[in-house]
């Protein structure tokens with residue numbers, strides 16, 4: 232089975248047919264989906280979805296695009312969500328200097344605060360980095376929280392920083408794109424630190440490019456990773472599932488298949 236380590240299943244793009252999407256995921260051997268929260272409201276929706284099925288977990292965080300909204304109230308709401316058993320990680324947080332939807336100092340403040348929250352609660356943290364590698368690397372240096380570098384496509388600076396802190400590298404459909412060029416030694420990622428994700432509804436992998444992405448398509452990402460590493464799909468599935476269970480915890484042992492039996 233495969234774990235989709237990063238999916239925005241609460242997105243309105245899935246409102247018309249979320250159950251059908253999950254049924255296709257099950258048929259594609261996707262046993263578990265980590266549903267990502269980007270605001271307190273979106274994180275509460277992710278938690279509610281995760282409560283509805285054993286094969287779903289949630290995260291709670293404030294996306295860098297929303298970082299201007301960081302406040303003591305935001306922190307309290309995320310912390311309350313993170314106290315629920317189906318909420319397995321902080322995030323997604325991080326820095327995005329490509330879009331700069333929030334001022335960079337606000338992004339850094341919200342990121343550092345969420346990292347501190349992850350350490351305090353003993354949870355992993357899901358990190359988004361876009362055109363901000365040096366600052367992400369500096370903020371992550373020395374953190375005690377397990378780190379997942381989501382949709383990893385950064386250069387050597389963040390790759391090396393991630394290696395130093397034992398981060399998990401989560402790969403998305405970007406590695407299936409024909410123009411994708413690895414700017415870091417992909418084969419150098421330790422096999423106990425690789426994850427696969429869709430980032431759905433965004434970033435649909437080849438051969439689904441241009442379509443709405445969905446968890447079933449994580450198989451195309453795993454196949455591309457297997458080709459890059461010279462490993463079979465079965466081997467990639469086993470490694471990435473073990474890794475997801477290690478970093479996100481025991482809830483990841485529950486699967487979408489159990490939902491049908493229940």
Ligand SMILES: [Zn+2]
Pocket residue numbers: 237239267323430
């Ligand atoms: Zn995301």
